[in-house]
Amino acid sequence: MNLFDLTGKVAVVTGGNGGIGLGMAEGIASCGANIVIVGRNADKATAALEILRALGVQAAFIAADVTQKAECVKLVAETVAKFGRLDILVNNAGTSIRKMPQDYTEEEWHYVLDTNLTSAFLCSQAAYPAMKQAGSGKMINIGSMMSLFGAPYAAPYASSKGGIVQMSRALATAWAKDNIQVNSVLPGWIDTDLTKRAREQVSELHASVEKRTPAGRWGVPHDMAGIAAFLASPASDFVTGAAIPVDGGFSITT
Numbered sequence: 030m031n032l033f034d035l036t037g038k039v040a041v042v043t044g045g046n047g048g049i050g051l052g053m054a055e056g057i058a059s060c061g062a063n064i065v066i067v068g069r070n071a072d073k074a075t076a077a078l079e080i081l082r083a084l085g086v087q088a089a090f091i092a093a094d095v096t097q098k099a100e101c102v103k104l105v106a107e108t109v110a111k112f113g114r115l116d117i118l119v120n121n122a123g124t125s126i127r128k129m130p131q132d133y134t135e136e137e138w139h140y141v142l143d144t145n146l147t148s149a150f151l152c153s154q155a156a157y158p159a160m161k162q163a164g165s166g167k168m169i170n171i172g173s174m175m176s177l178f179g180a181p182y183a184a185p186y187a188s189s190k191g192g193i194v195q196m197s198r199a200l201a202t203a204w205a206k207d208n209i210q211v212n213s214v215l216p217g218w219i220d221t222d223l224t225k226r227a228r229e230q231v232s233e234l235h236a237s238v239e240k241r242t243p244a245g246r247w248g249v250p251h252d253m254a255g256i257a258a259f260l261a262s263p264a265s266d267f268v269t270g271a272a273i274p275v276d277g278g279f280s281i282t283t
């Protein structure tokens with residue numbers, strides 16, 4: 030038995046049109062699963078689809094705003110209509126607004142919480158019936174080093190990413206009986222559009238991450254491919270409710 034064989038399986042990756050989401054989609058596609066990437070920016074998706082199809086699988090883009098429950102329900106229905114099933118859900122869509130806590134508006138707080146945490150809950154809820162019917166499923170939720178640590182500029186972001194870990198544990202306990210595993214991945218600092226903005230906004234961030242990370246470098250989206258393949262595949266069938274750092278050792282140093 031090939032522990033990592035995903036032939037015939039179907040994965041939805043939110044925010045899979047770039048950055049970490051695309052890195053994870055590539056990992057899952059390289060094991061043979063067909064991929065649906067979800068996002069708002071169709072231009073970014075065109076390039077991502079080419080990369081995924083070059084791995085020999087079918088890939089499609091669904092435009093959706095995952096903060097909206099109706100759009101989450103619709104994207105799952107469209108996936109099942111097009112590919113016949115849904116086996117793997119990667120809740121990766123995310124955003125950040127960096128400010129001191131006293132400066133956030135209520136709208137900004139809700140925007141970050143809705144994009145990072147509520148979206149993951151809504152997509153998981155929407156995907157559950159299809160996975161239950163299939164008799165198995167894998168949900169992979171993207172946390173952060175801010176699931177573990179705090180930072181002055183990250184009150185809503187850290188709240189959402191701490192919430193991702195606890196939500197994953199709650200869903201894992203609820204849906205284990207349906208053979209659905211729910212885990213979270215905590216990336217270290219990865220070079221993407223999101224962190225390009227962070228490096229512009231937070232002085233010394235680039236050098237301080239490099240200095241603290243035992244691996245001595247920032248991560249790249251491809252560094253997330255292996256953990257996605259593992260958590261999407263039968264290799265992780267007895268792993269659930271875990272929160273796994275993929276960070277070059279950032280979280281184990283002082």
Ligand code: NDP
Pocket residue numbers: 043044045046047048049050067068069070071073093094095096121122123124144145171172173174215216217218219220221222223224
């Ligand atoms: P990107 O900005 O490259 O990716 C974010 C993705 O989320 C985009 O593809 C975007 O697609 C999608 N997205 C955002 N809002 C919505 C929405 N409302 N509906 C649908 N899609 C949405 O950043 P990263 O790749 O860095 O981030 C991916 C995840 O990884 C996030 O959850 C982030 O918090 C997390 N993370 C990142 C780290 C890093 O160092 N980069 C470290 C730890 C965690 P579109 O623009 O098309 O809407």
